[in-house]
Amino acid sequence: MAPRYAPSLRSRLAPLLLCLQTSFIVLFCFFTEIQKNNFTAWFFSSLPGFQDVNVMLFLGFGFFFTFPVRYGFSATAFTLLVAVVATQWGIILNGLEPHRGKIKISLKSLVEAELCTASAMISIAAVQGKTNPVQLVLISLLEVSGFILNKWVLQSLLKVSLLNSIMLLHIFGSFFGLLLTWVFYRKGCELQFEKEKYDQKSGLFSMLGTLFLWMYLPTFNSVLVDDRIPGRKLKAVCSTYLALAVSAVTAASMSSLCHPRGKVNMTQMQQCILAGGVAVGVSVSGVQHPWEAMTIGFTAAVIATIGHQYLQTQMLHGFQCHDTCATLSSFGLPGLLGWVAHLLLEIRDCDDQTTAIRFAVFHICSLLITIALSLSTGLITGLLLKLEVCRRPPDNKCFDDQVYWEVCHVQLYRCFVQFLETQLKIFFYFTVSSSRGKKVRT
Amino acid sequence: MAPRYAPSLRSRLAPLLLCLQTSFIVLFCFFTEIQKNNFTAWFFSSLPGFQDVNVMLFLGFGFFFTFPVRYGFSATAFTLLVAVVATQWGIILNGLEPHRGKIKISLKSLVEAELCTASAMISIAAVQGKTNPVQLVLISLLEVSGFILNKWVLQSLLKVSLLNSIMLLHIFGSFFGLLLTWVFYRKGCELQFEKEKYDQKSGLFSMLGTLFLWMYLPTFNSVLVDDRIPGRKLKAVCSTYLALAVSAVTAASMSSLCHPRGKVNMTQMQQCILAGGVAVGVSVSGVQHPWEAMTIGFTAAVIATIGHQYLQTQMLHGFQCHDTCATLSSFGLPGLLGWVAHLLLEIRDCDDQTTAIRFAVFHICSLLITIALSLSTGLITGLLLKLEVCRRPPDNKCFDDQVYWEVCHVQLYRCFVQFLETQLKIFFYFTVSSSRGKKVRT
């Protein structure tokens, strides 16, 4: 099967990537300009933040996806590829100033583009392992376009701030991914894929990625917070940190409570400890006190774990959604919770009722627009990529590096040698004992 | 055995964690306030430092403990859990202002709480693998309480500076852990535990954690150094960096010299390359010249390696202390060396004899108080947690993930398939050769 399937990589992936890359270079050549004014202060305080987001995107997500036993190379390398293409596309779309025909580049626009890419990564989490790299690249391009369209609609129609509109990335990404995986559903996949399990080492690699995501989420949530108002960035960092702490504790306890024999499921815990940070990220401009962040973190982790335990199989059997990394319960539900928390917190802080109602209406509209856009773009993307031309990997090649990667069979070779040794010993043993047997018989 | 032992996780860990977490949230709700004044400058210069300490605590220590072959999940995930609970507790105790009934939170108080948690991590290093997560959480809570009590006593009684009192964390942590492991001693454990060994991959994971601890120790030692006096922070960074460099070289050479066939022991090297940074950390406010730091680093690595080689078995057989990560020689002895170096360096810099004697008396008192408090709190903690109610893992379940984690038996399954294949071939071979044998005989 492999020799018949693999060439698709060469015949489709390489030309696609090279064409994309060349056109990006041409676009950058004619339209970009580096923005120079008034960045020095922001630049030096943001350079470490930029590096942290970098680490989350390329290393964090890359290793977050490595838990299937034989999927390590694809998880890390395709994530790198996809993230890199999506970020370049994000820089172009984000910096576009249509009236001037120019694309602005600054450290801030790089960071913004990386946050958009994070949204694409969340979508990809839902279809990881069941798609080929060509599909992954196209998904990320369409997702980033959809997300930036959504951001633009929210900003121009509802006057939502940059921070609030970008932080909806978790909700957008997860609903996009969900519709994608629903469209991509394969018959007969109600059972778990054969190679979707994790072993001790692949679970540890995945833990490494999760920890990088977990540790740098405070930076992720605060990197776009305006630091000219003193204390706002500090508040964002502290809130996210405490919410993450609470959600780690809660996810571990809930995972143990849900298990029939009281054990903890490693991937479940990994996918749920991020919930608190996600929820606080969505509501970051509304949270005023640490305990609010902690309560949000607690609730988010409870919802995520219960969702992971019961909703995931329900989605698979009831709605035919095979959600590889539990995107709905890890990012979607906590994101929605954060949205609700933001609404409640802002209404509490409003002085008069009119402002409160006004805010609520705008807030609800922004959610509805986001979900509508994410579902519709997800549907379009899914239908486009389901076409025969994309050549999805066959069922028995899902979650397998061997299709795309040159894998040396060191392990297999060793097993073979060992087997031969065993056989030799058996032959020797048999010969000896049969000759003995003869002696005895004679 | 597993089905009978595992439920303890659900029946004890989950309720304990959920209760703790809820009460933390309540405490934060009624008593905390974010400190806003005069932090902006410190905040922006410290945010990267905060992230680095974060990485050390969650990733560094987590992977530092992964060297036993089957202990990866427990090492990383329980470290995360314990660190997260201990840090919240540390924030509460550190920020407590009893006269106002308020708990202050700032980035500095988060960093301080993380340093206290590092002290708990060092204690836990001594009992890692032989305790269950319930015990680990309780140990960390009591250790952090003890350490903050010690800090408070030193600061109010002896007017020790914040930096110097916090940097005794290595000494406090290691003596606390030592008494703990002495109390927890199991009969018949003079021999190494069966699963305590490392293999090639688990040794590499552990190297990853060690490298993160090693690389970020300069930040760890300098994060609380007052940066209003120019040059002090630079001095702390350079000193720690050079001491670590020297101690890496020395630890490798000494490890090779100690080995009967001149080889290097990986875990020994891992646990000793940190010694220089630990020693310089304790004496950080006294070190003036790079060569002093380097000499301290050299001596610390020599002491740590020799301690690891000869003292560890001595402790096991003579004093019945099974010290999993060699806490005494990796953190305790280098810490004491740093204390001595600090004493000598400060006395040398004193102008008159009176000040010198005065300093020496105060310095010696602070060590005695620290050791006394660490030993007594360690003893109390050990006796409390030895009670039947905590249900220690049985000997054959030590250093084993299987007790607490849902582990997929991919490896085992493959072995089984391979075994079946071998059997089939043998059967085939036997049938053929016996029929041939018959022919020959007939």
Next chain:
Amino acid sequence: MAPRYAPSLRSRLAPLLLCLQTSFIVLFCFFTEIQKNNFTAWFFSSLPGFQDVNVMLFLGFGFFFTFPVRYGFSATAFTLLVAVVATQWGIILNGLEPHRGKIKISLKSLVEAELCTASAMISIAAVQGKTNPVQLVLISLLEVSGFILNKWVLQSLLKVSLLNSIMLLHIFGSFFGLLLTWVFYRKGCELQFEKEKYDQKSGLFSMLGTLFLWMYLPTFNSVLVDDRIPGRKLKAVCSTYLALAVSAVTAASMSSLCHPRGKVNMTQMQQCILAGGVAVGVSVSGVQHPWEAMTIGFTAAVIATIGHQYLQTQMLHGFQCHDTCATLSSFGLPGLLGWVAHLLLEIRDCDDQTTAIRFAVFHICSLLITIALSLSTGLITGLLLKLEVCRRPPDNKCFDDQVYWEVCHVQLYRCFVQFLETQLKIFFYFTVSSSRGKKVRT
């Protein structure tokens, strides 16, 4: 063989390292002084950069070399050792002020020393696995001396700026390493070494190291860029980031195009995604627009992948150079490309022809001097270290941890147990069936 070979570590490595370390401490004791004036601003903006370079050097390169199946311990630990020795030596040589007899230390001199060490790491990449740690330490010392000599010659003879002279580190390192591996050539090594292959886990560890190198290259290239002229550092960061992005995409496509069945080779991709960053690093002071950096990144990745695919075997068979990590195509050729790009970009920006010609002459001279010095010092180093006294590892011990490290045979032990079980079953089976056979026969 092992017991006869291993003692060389004790009898040579430990004394060498201890002597070196002691003399370094003595040198630091009598000659160094910490530079205090006018560093505060630079210090705080550079501390995170210093940590990032640290991570690249110790973690990035360490894990970059782990791809051979059984070479993990040596790769990470020897890299640490070598880097630490070389950095100390670099600090001494870099800070030396001969007229005052003093060695200056500042954060900047530490960073400079680390960049020199990076050059040594690139050289070592070419001979990794075929040398013992004694040789590695000596290579790094001689390489750093040669590189600093080169830097001094360029700066004093041709008035090349510090940044431009240091950024030639890729070219210097790779040609030094190439000559080294040519001198070290072993007869009969036209075939790949038996243990040079990678498996799934070692490939993932190597990916981890590569990702750290990849993610922090923007910092690496910009850390020495003067930040007093606003915008220059931003330009360096953005350029490197975009070049790396482009080169990741291009390397993956080219690797798939080069493969007969369209698959991607993991180590090839790993070693080629860095090419863009390397090339932009060399031309960092000439690049003005993002698209220039992206074009450089594209070309660098194409050259590196093609070089890796065709040049490496050519070098092995034609020139007897066994280049372990493809230093020539990963660092050498992209470095040369960067040099050409720098020349073209600077000439384009020149106002009159005289300046352009003058610059070209100086630029060509600086390359010729660098290559001449790297080749000659590489030759001398190679000849010195080929002497019998260094005791190179025998062919069958190349790429093997077992020679230098105490490795627990957990895997082997398990295989043995499994084998015994199989044997028992066979014995049982044989007895039963032979008795049955007897019955049948009787």
